[in-house]
Amino acid sequence: MSRRVLVVDDEKGVREALRQLLEYEGVEVRTVASGAEAIGVYAEFLPHLVLLDVKMAGLDGLETLARLREQDPHAHVVMISGHGTIQTAVEATQRGAYDFLEKPLDTDRILLTLRRTFAHMDLSAEHERLKSSLDEQHAIVGKAPAIRELLQRIDKVAPTAARVLILGENGSGKELVARAIHQASPRASRPFVEVNCAAIPGELIESELFGHMKGSFTGAVADRPGKFEQADSGTLFLDEVGDMSLAAQAKVLRALQDGVVTRIGATKSVKVDVRVIAATNKAIEGEIAAGRFREDLYYRLNVVPITVPPLRQRRDDIPLLVEHFMAQVVNEGGLAPKRMTPEAVAALAARDWPGNVRELQNAVERLLILAPGSQITAADVAGLVGGPPEAALGALIGAGTFEGFKQDAERAFLAAKLAENDWNVSETARKLDMPRSNLYKKIEKYGLQRDSNQRA
Numbered sequence: 104m105s106r107r108v109l110v111v112d113d114e115k116g117v118r119e120a121l122r123q124l125l126e127y128e129g130v131e132v133r134t135v136a137s138g139a140e141a142i143g144v145y146a147e148f149l150p151h152l153v154l155l156d157v158k159m160a161g162l163d164g165l166e167t168l169a170r171l172r173e174q175d176p177h178a179h180v181v182m183i184s185g186h187g188t189i190q191t192a193v194e195a196t197q198r199g200a201y202d203f204l205e206k207p208l209d210t211d212r213i214l215l216t217l218r219r220t221f222a223h224m225d226l227s228a229e230h231e232r233l234k235s236s237l238d239e240q241h242a243i244v245g246k247a248p249a250i251r252e253l254l255q256r257i258d259k260v261a262p263t264a265a266r267v268l269i270l271g272e273n274g275s276g277k278e279l280v281a282r283a284i285h286q287a288s289p290r291a292s293r294p295f296v297e298v299n300c301a302a303i304p305g306e307l308i309e310s311e312l313f314g315h316m317k318g319s320f321t322g323a324v325a326d327r328p329g330k331f332e333q334a335d336s337g338t339l340f341l342d343e344v345g346d347m348s349l350a351a352q353a354k355v356l357r358a359l360q361d362g363v364v365t366r367i368g369a370t371k372s373v374k375v376d377v378r379v380i381a382a383t384n385k386a387i388e389g390e391i392a393a394g395r396f397r398e399d400l401y402y403r404l405n406v407v408p409i410t411v412p413p414l415r416q417r418r419d420d421i422p423l424l425v426e427h428f429m430a431q432v433v434n435e436g437g438l439a440p441k442r443m444t445p446e447a448v449a450a451l452a453a454r455d456w457p458g459n460v461r462e463l464q465n466a467v468e469r470l471l472i473l474a475p476g477s478q479i480t481a482a483d484v485a486g487l488v489g490g491p492p493e494a495a496l497g498a499l500i501g502a503g504t505f506e507g508f509k510q511d512a513e514r515a516f517l518a519a520k521l522a523e524n525d526w527n528v529s530e531t532a533r534k535l536d537m538p539r540s541n542l543y544k545k546i547e548k549y550g551l552q553r554d555s556n557q558r559a
Contacts, residue, residue: 106130107133107150108130108133108150109145109148110135111136111154112156112159113156113159118136121154121213130217137159138155138159138161138166138170142174145178151221152180153178153179155168155171155182156184157191164195165182165198168180168200169199179223179224180199180200181204181216182195182202182203183205191203201220201223242279247412249416250412253280253409256409257280261285265407266403266407267281267406268381268382268383268404268405268408269383269408269411270382270384271410271412272384273458275411277342277382277384280382284380285337285380288378290338294333294337295338295340296330298311298312300341300345300346301342301343302343305351310323310327312330313329313364314327314328314331314332315327315366317368320368331364331377335377338380341355341382341404342381343382345385345390346383349395356399359403359404387405413456414462415456421448421451424464425451425463432467433471436468441470441476441479442478444478444479444480447481447483450488453515482523510549513549514549520534520535
């Protein structure tokens with residue numbers, strides 16, 4: 104990509120010297136003699152970098168800088184001055200200048216500034232790309248009423264400092280909700296630190312959360328901050344908090360009450376500013392009754408409860424999720440894109456998905472990897488994903504009337520059997536103990552068609 108630099112200086116000799124130097128470096132250069140010209144040219148030329156003289160007749164460099172930054176808050180401007188002072192440099196920086204060069208200009212210094220500026224721009228662009236990719240990766244996809252209600256609650260609670268307890272089955276997207284709250288909060292630019300309380304052994308959870316001092320226990324070879332300290336000024340997500348030991352619960356309660364943590368083996372406490380979001384797939388009231396969870400901690404965490412609906416309660420979102428996951432896997436996994444037939448999507452929507460959104464995501468990736476041909480069919484879903492009979496029954500119950508249920512069930516049954524037999528009508532009729540003419544009539548009645556990439 105060709106880089107563009109706008110040179111703004113009222114000395115013709117400086118303009119021409121910079122043009123010659125920059126063009127030799129492969130840069131596209133535009134030169135102007137005044138601040139007013141620079142403002143007029145900027146929107147049309149869209150330079151990656153502006154080299155701007157401070158002392159000019161009419162509109163001086165500092166005022167030109169201010170107006171350019173009003174026009175484009177992301178403008179990269181390097182100031183040039185023959186009368187450089189610390190005060191001028193400070194004022195230029197305060198107004199958004201990226202760097203400051205003094206006359207007489209040194210060639211090596213100019214080229215170093217040029218390369219450093221372009222490298223910074225490339226890094227910023229990559230950061231934005233990765234951030235966009237992460238936002239897409241952690242997007243909450245769906246239009247079902249339950250999802251709309253969930254998003255509304257996130258919008259309400261995110262700007263506050265309130266603690267949130269997220270409830271939901273495994274794989275339903277509790278982490279996505281926690282990340283969405285963090286991203287929409289005033290702490291969005293600060294750390295988001297996740298702790299899976301179920302994945303850490305009970306004897307290590309306190310060290311993980313609160314840190315330890317060197318020598319405080321076997322294996323503690325150095326001082327180590329815990330997750331509370333790492334999340335200072337940001338958000339700490341305690342996933343599967345219902346699996347936390349009672350000893351760790353007592354320390355978490357103190358941290359929430361007093362805003363301080365103490366590392367294992369330490370004599371002094373550390374003050375932390377952390378917003379805690381917790382999640383669990385357990386019925387905490389039952390855990391409290393069984394003596395496995397502290398009631399006082401539950402009330403500290405459960406300021407705003409949010410329940411994430413299981414996938415089976417929002418089947419209409421499955422086509423959207425399938426499309427989202429297919430695009431994600433293709434973009435991130437380097438797989439060739441494939442088309443998923445409507446029958447295949449319907450087969451996925453018919454399942455109950457006990458593993459929820461996570462299970463569906465894994466199934467989509469499996470289909471993209473293993474399904475032959477350029478499209479994914481209902482037969483591929485049956486062979487690579489499968490599903491319990493009760494899943495299809497759950498989908499069919501939505502037919503509304505008994506007659507509708509019977510017709511939908513018959514259509515699904517015949518489509519599956521035809522796919523099993525590679526659309527050999529005679530063989531399918533024989534296995535079903537059905538006259539072949541009857542099967543042809545039903546194929547016509549229900550508009551059944553084989554997928555185009557199945558063998559003839």
